[in-house]
Amino acid sequence: MMKSILVAAAVAGASAFAPAQVGKTSTSLNAFENEIGAMVPLGFFDPLGLLKDADQAEFDRLREVEIKHGRISMLATVGYLTTASGYRFPDFPADVPAGLGAWKALASTSDGQNILGQMAIFFALAEAANRNVDWNDGWEPEFPGDYRNGSLDWGWDRFDDATKIKKRTIELNQGRAAMMGILGLMVHEMMGVSIIFPNPSGL
Structure with missing residues (x-):
């Protein structure tokens, strides 16, 4: 039984980085079914119908927006949890709270405004x-969200196509998770039932 569970988990993990083949819906949507990010179990998922009549240019624009929001959310989630843990830069005002309360606290002093x-x-x-x-x-x-501009490489061109697809898929999924993560942190804080771990500094 345990072996079957492990095999199923391994198969699910491997398939997470492969585009899902889903049922045909419409001509305009079929073109996007095999794009990176269309994966099991949802496949191509567009509940708001944003791509119902979209062409490739519109899809690329929305994908670029999604990637940028994901990158920002990854930074935001790490920053939120880092300050919540009690870490502060040297000489940073000790009375500035973690989370959303930091904005108001910073805006109330000249040093904070700087x-x-x-x-x-x-x-x-x-x-x-x-x-x-x-x-x-x-x-x-090379793809939406590729901002190397011919000057930065970081070894990307040395990867084969399969590795590039895998890394782009990982970034996309981590960005999606981070968007949900930072949203959850903010909502819980505003509700007064924050789910972050206790701050050892008492801030």
């Missing part, structure tokens, strides 16, 4: 850097 200003500059630079530049006409992104 920190918010630095954060705004960082966000602007990150947004400017993480996009396809217009002046590099000799380079085309």
Whole structure:
């Protein structure tokens, strides 16, 4: 019995990185059924019908938005849990709480406002850097969310196609999980029933 469970789990884990073959729905949607992210058990999942009449350009735009939100959410979740654990940068105001309460606390002091200003500059630079530049006409992104712009590689071009698909799928799934994770953390905090572990610093 245990061996059967382990085999089933292994098969499910392997299939998680393969596109799911789902039933035919409409001509416009069929083109997206084998895109990265359409996986078991849901397959191609579009409950709001955003892609009902979409072409490839619209799909790529929505996929890029999904990837960017996922990347931001991964950073947000790690940052939320890190501050909730009691960690602070050196000389960071000790009375600034973790979670959403940090925004109000920072905005109430001049030092905190300086920190918010630095954060705004960082966000602007990150947004400017993480996009396809217009002046590099000799380079085309390999996929939505590919912001290397012909200058960064990090060894990506040394991967074979199967490895690239696997890594893109992993990032997409982790981004989806992080979006749900940070949303859950924020909702629970606003409800007053935060699910984060107790802060050892008492903040």
